Amino acid sequence: MDQRDSILNPTAAPLPTPEQIEQxxxxxxxxxxxxxxxxxxxxxxxxxxxxxxxxxxxxxxxxxxxxxxxxxxxxxxxxxxxxxxxxxxxxxxxxxxxxxxxxxxxxxxxxxxxxxxxxxxxxxxxxxEKPCKRMAIPAEAGCATNIENTGGKVKPVSACNARQGDLIGTTRAPKTALEQQKQRTALQKERQPQQQQKQQKQEQQ
CATH class of the missing domain: 3.30.1370.50 (R3H-like domain)
Incomplete structure (x- = not known):
């Protein structure tokens, strides 16, 4: 496109440059x-x-x-x-x-x-990294984990807790019926002298 064509047709697109052709x-x-x-x-x-x-x-x-x-x-x-x-x-x-x-x-x-x-x-x-697994250990007679003492249910005790119990001792077991009976008998013996003294005072009056 020469200068004359651009004047006669101003809307025509210009020829691309070498850089544009390369792109x-x-x-x-x-x-x-x-x-x-x-x-x-x-x-x-x-x-x-x-x-x-x-x-x-x-x-x-x-x-x-x-x-x-x-x-x-x-x-x-x-x-x-x-x-x-x-x-x-x-x-x-x-x-x-x-x-x-x-x-x-x-x-x-x-x-x-x-x-x-x-x-x-x-x-x-x-x-x-395997943690200490929880496991059920055999319970002795009178133990809180014995089936006969827990209504047919055994509570699992972890191996870690079992080992700690061997070292520092387990919690104290609840009092048996025999111990409770001995305590009641001792209390009754302590109250007998007091009751006798009250009876004597009432008789003197």
Whole structure:
């Protein structure tokens, strides 16, 4: 477009600059590259869905490519896991455990040997943190936990409490019927002299 055309047709758009042409070309190339990437990912995921692999790792350089992987995996009924350096697609029945995710985040290789190592560490940690379990211990005759003394119910006593009782002694048991009878007899003996004195005073009057 020369100066005369611009005067005769002032509403016509100006020709793009070389920089604008370069930007348009880059956008078209990016769209074409993304289209080819989605096609490649779709083919890999379709093959993966038919075999026995638990997961596949795909290359994704940015969030646009990761979003493409997520969409295609979701359409196939699969789940995606994106870490700092990895883009993984799993079958739902083989979704990674916390140990696997942590190992991959640390840049470690995940395999059967690593899985066994993590399982052993977790087991040792659980045993170390295992609380003192509550348990029912046998009760002796006359004990508050004996079935005959609790109406057919046994109250559970923790192993910790049992050990503490051996060291510092248990709480005092309630008084038996024999002890209560002895106390009543002693009180009656103490009251007899007082009653006799009252009778004598009444007779003298």
């Amino acid at each position: 348009m070309r880059k956008k078209l190339d990016a769209k074409e590259e993304l289209r080819n990437f989605r096609k490649s990912v779709r083919n890999q995921i379709n093959e993966f869905a038919k075999d026995d692999r638990a997961y596949i790792e795909l290359e994704a350089v940015d969030n646009v490519h990761r979003m493409a992987i997520y969409d295609i995996a979701a359409e196939a009924g699969l789940v995606s896991l994106f870490l700092e350096r990895q883009s993984l697609v799993y079958k739902r029945e083989h979704y990674p455990s916390e140990d696997e995710i942590k190992a991959r985040q640390n840049g470690e290789v995940w395999n059967e040997e690593k899985a066994k190592e993590c399982a052993e560490k977790r087991k040792r940690a659980q045993l170390a």
